Amino acid sequence: MEEKTSLPEASIFERMRNRLTPEGVPSDDRGRMRMVMDSLILHIHPAKVEVTSLKWTYTWGLGGLAALLMMILGLTGMVLLNNYTPAAPQAYLDILKLNSNVWFGEFIRNLHHWSANLLIVVAVLHLIRVFVTGSYRPPRELNWLIGVAMLLLVLAANFTGYLLPWDQLAYWAITVGTSIVSYVPLIGQWIGRLVLGGTEVGANTLLNFYSMHISFIPLAIFGLMSYHFWRVRKDGGLTVPKSSKQTEDPSTISGQAPKPERVTTIPHLVHRELISAIGWTAVLLLFAMLVPAPLEGIADPALSPNPAKAPWYFMGLQELLLHFHPLVGAIILPSLAIIGIFMLPFFDLNPKSVGVYFRSQRGRSLTLLAIGIALIVTPVWVLLDEYVLNWTIWLPTWDTLISNGLIPLAVVLLPLVFLVDWIHKSFKADTEERVLFIASFLFTAFIVLTVIGIFFRGPGMSLYLPWNMPILTH
Amino acid sequence: MTESTPQNQNLSRRDFLKVAWMFLGGVAALETAGVFISYLQPRLAEGEFGSIIIPGKVDDFPLNSVTHIPNGRFYIVRTDDGGFLAVYHRCTHLGCSVPWDQTAQKFICPCHNSQFNRQGVVENPPAPRPLDLFALTIENGELKVDTGNLIQRQTYETAQVVYP
Numbered sequence: 196m197e198e199k200t201s202l203p204e205a206s207i208f209e210r211m212r213n214r215l216t217p218e219g220v221p222s223d224d225r226g227r228m229r230m231v232m233d234s235l236i237l238h239i240h241p242a243k244v245e246v247t248s249l250k251w252t253y254t255w256g257l258g259g260l261a262a263l264l265m266m267i268l269g270l271t272g273m274v275l276l277n278n279y280t281p282a283a284p285q286a287y288l289d290i291l292k293l294n295s296n297v298w299f300g301e302f303i304r305n306l307h308h309w310s311a312n313l314l315i316v317v318a319v320l321h322l323i324r325v326f327v328t329g330s331y332r333p334p335r336e337l338n339w340l341i342g343v344a345m346l347l348l349v350l351a352a353n354f355t356g357y358l359l360p361w362d363q364l365a366y367w368a369i370t371v372g373t374s375i376v377s378y379v380p381l382i383g384q385w386i387g388r389l390v391l392g393g394t395e396v397g398a399n400t401l402l403n404f405y406s407m408h409i410s411f412i413p414l415a416i417f418g419l420m421s422y423h424f425w426r427v428r429k430d431g432g433l434t435v436p437k438s439s440k441q442t443e444d445p446s447t448i449s450g451q452a453p454k455p456e457r458v459t460t461i462p463h464l465v466h467r468e469l470i471s472a473i474g475w476t477a478v479l480l481l482f483a484m485l486v487p488a489p490l491e492g493i494a495d496p497a498l499s500p501n502p503a504k505a506p507w508y509f510m511g512l513q514e515l516l517l518h519f520h521p522l523v524g525a526i527i528l529p530s531l532a533i534i535g536i537f538m539l540p541f542f543d544l545n546p547k548s549v550g551v552y553f554r555s556q557r558g559r560s561l562t563l564l565a566i567g568i569a570l571i572v573t574p575v576w577v578l579l580d581e582y583v584l585n586w587t588i589w590l591p592t593w594d595t596l597i598s599n600g601l602i603p604l605a606v607v608l609l610p611l612v613f614l615v616d617w618i619h620k621s622f623k624a625d626t627e628e629r630v631l632f633i634a635s636f637l638f639t640a641f642i643v644l645t646v647i648g649i650f651f652r653g654p655g656m657s658l659y660l661p662w663n664m665p666i667l668t669h
Numbered sequence: 670m671t672e673s674t675p676q677n678q679n680l681s682r683r684d685f686l687k688v689a690w691m692f693l694g695g696v697a698a699l700e701t702a703g704v705f706i707s708y709l710q711p712r713l714a715e716g717e718f719g720s721i722i723i724p725g726k727v728d729d730f731p732l733n734s735v736t737h738i739p740n741g742r743f744y745i746v747r748t749d750d751g752g753f754l755a756v757y758h759r760c761t762h763l764g765c766s767v768p769w770d771q772t773a774q775k776f777i778c779p780c781h782n783s784q785f786n787r788q789g790v791v792e793n794p795p796a797p798r799p800l801d802l803f804a805l806t807i808e809n810g811e812l813k814v815d816t817g818n819l820i821q822r823q824t825y826e827t828a829q830v831v832y833p
Contacts, residue, residue, distance in 0.1 A: 392711045
């Protein structure tokens with residue numbers, strides 16, 4: 196008779212599991228769960244993080260929230276595909292069916308819609324946080340570039356998604372938005388035709404946008420996002436103020452710097468992320484239950500609504516178009532802004548104030564000054580340009596590119612140049628503070644223009660007070 | 670005879686192959702880009718907007734009239750001396766559909782208040798140029814408008830008017 200080995204025969208599943216974890220598996224459930232989670236988390240995060248970078252009021256958890264929103268958008272987007280046909284007019288009918296015939300259909304759409312809109316706000320706030328704390332300075336320039344590229348992709352994702360319901364709102368917002376492209380010199384018309392798949396928004400446009408929205412853009416964002424996270428680790432984690440790393444103590448010079456206080460990522464960082472994610476998810480679910488995503492009547496190419504507005508995040512741009520020749524308002528100014536944002540880490544280098552909100556006490560005052568001036572000057576200029584200034588009539592023989600483009604541009608930009616010169620001379624503002632001043636001024640002005648475009652523009656794009664807005668019926 | 674020119678000395682076989690491979694790689698990249706761009710070109714279907722559309726006969730349009738042809742996205746403008754224009758209804762500013770205002774005798778865009786006269790010429794900015802035209806021909810008293818043939822113009826000229 197053959198003698199059996201004392202080892203109990205392992206089942207096939209046990210052997211499979213043992214092969215997957217050669218180092219061995221903890222014997223208790225809790226330990227096993229921990230092991231899986233920890234190895235995943237420590238793949239993304241470093242093992243230890245600095246205490247100061249954990250401070251809630253330093254990062255506001257904005258990058259993490261953006262990542263959470265991307266996850267929600269991916270999940271809800273995937274299931275929305277099951278109830279959507281990218282064809283006109285079936286797309287619109289599908290949305291109606293989604294709202295009325297599909298379990299949780301409207302809820303999933305609302306969640307997708309509001310998460311996408313929130314993502315724009317959160318991504319911009321994240322960019323502002325990194326900017327005002329100077330966290331894009333060497334060695335983090337590359338991650339800044341990736342972040343800005345992702346912001347542009349998020350805008351593209353939102354814009355392409357905007358058309359998909361195929362209602363009046365979508366149709367005309369995309370018509371106005373894509374018409375802007377045709378003002379690019381030389382190749383604009385051609386690009387416009389390529390994007391639209393014709394001379395105007397139609398069935399081909401819907402299919403083009405759908406394909407971009409579900410394949411290229413999410414793939415690109417996912418790739419850049421992974422790289423973005425990895426670079427955060429590679430660049431030495433989040434920025435922290437210099438003062439917490441070094442003191443004026445002479446021992447720092449002799450190389451015996453007091454080590455910054457560090458704690459383990461698990462649980463200190465991970466618990467914070469988890470709490471934040473759960474809290475925000477609850478807020479989003481509640482919001483999606485209570486506030487329906489907008490849906491108007493089916494797209495009608497023959498009937499422009501009055502007013503026809505671009506998506507809200509492009510209303511600042513559309514407002515510029517009311518004041519400038521399209522080449523200046525839609526192409527030159529936005530291109531300069533994007534190039535400027537990309538270039539920031541290459542002329543704002545001073546590593547001294549990294550991690551300090553607004554650089555310095557003087558920087559803080561100058562930022563407030565810039566915001567204050569922009570808050571007053573921008574509405575005044577909009578009113579002046581709307582009711583008083585009329586360069587095309589004053590200079591009838593001039594090309595409208597000059598009379599309605601370059602002259603107003605000079606009128607707007609020259610005072611800013613003098614303003615910057617003034618803070619340079621009177622407050623001895625250094626480069627980083629002047630960059631902060633200009634950026635705060637321009638960004639505030641853009642926000643004011645966006646607010647005017649969304650809330651103060653009525654029929655015929657005339658100015659109205661929001662509580663006096665006439666409602667037109669067709 | 671064994672002396673070679675300085676160029677031949679500088680360009681080793683390795684360097685030549687390197688350059689050749691880079692050149693071929695560049696050509697391949699251009700070809701790929703060309704394939705994708707051609708593939709993404711607008712697709713047109715017969716009888717739809719983008720093809721030739723027949724809005725009616727000459728006599729269907731009274732003198733001095735403006736008639737909207739919704740499926741062709743254009744207006745048939747008949748001048749008081751009997752000529753025809755096919756005016757695209759898309760505003761040259763940002764692409765809104767421009768309705769004809771009968772009482773004001775103007776095209777008035779609802780989006781940014783651009784205004785155009787009966788020939789489509791800008792009377793009020795922000796539109797940067799007159800409304801576009803479609804190529805129009807008249808055969809056997811029947812109008813034919815080629816909505817795939819867009820004519821952009823900077824001014825109005827009498828040569829743009831087609832007479833039966």
